[in-house]
Amino acid sequence: MARRRLSPDEQALWSALTRSVRPIRPGQRQPPAPLPTTPDSSVPVSAAPAIKSPPRTQAMPPPRVPAAVLDSGWERRIRSGAIIPDMSIDLHGHSLAAAHGRLDQAIAAALARDARVLLVVTGKPRAAPASGASRRGAIRAEIGHWLDVSPHADRIASVRIAHPRHGGDGALYLILRRKK
Known part of the structure; x- marks a missing residue:
């Protein structure tokens, strides 16, 4: 191509x-073309x-992005459905604003309890667009953005689709990091 x-x-x-990028191995940096x-x-x-970017007064660490792959133990437990959520929240029937607020509260509560797995029931993702379709799947469509801008984003290790016994495509596991 x-x-x-x-x-x-x-x-x-x-x-x-x-x-603006700092190389991992400074000695191997090529001069710019x-x-x-x-x-x-x-x-x-x-x-x-x-x-123009705003001046930085203090070097800020880059935000931690949820991992695409966890270690093999986590992967096996998620795939087999052996994972047991420590907490769960159901966002069905809420407006987008209310669901966003409840999600942030649930993450804060899970972190306060030292929970590792939060089950978030969002509903099935939006199907193929049909004429006259309502906002079905609106919460599911927004949840990725909400997690990115969450004040707790650095504490989320991974976001995975739930096992069918916990809701399948209509739910997500939030794997939370341990306290530092």
Whole structure:
């Protein structure tokens, strides 16, 4: 598959991003390639309007992203349905705002209890779009975003679809990290 060329704006964004990344092994860093110039002048593409980020007063650690794969013991227990949720919450019948609030409260309560597995019943995901379809699956569609912006996002180790005995596609396991 042929790759498309980046537009000047995309190139400026990419170069800004690559300048902000700290290499894992600093000794192996390659010097950046010279930036291409625009066709009608000798001004580099990076001279395009830069995106200003707010000044950082303190280096913040990157947010912890839920793991795609857990260790083999967790994986086996999830696959076989042997996992037992410490707590559960059912978000059926709630508005999006109410469901979001209840989810945050449930995560806070689970963390306060040192729970490791929270079962979140969201309802089945949205089916193929049909004419006149209502907002079926709206909570399920939003839950990923809610977990990303949650004040407890750094304490979520993984998010997995529940075993059929716990709701299958209509429920999720939130695997929570232990206290530090």
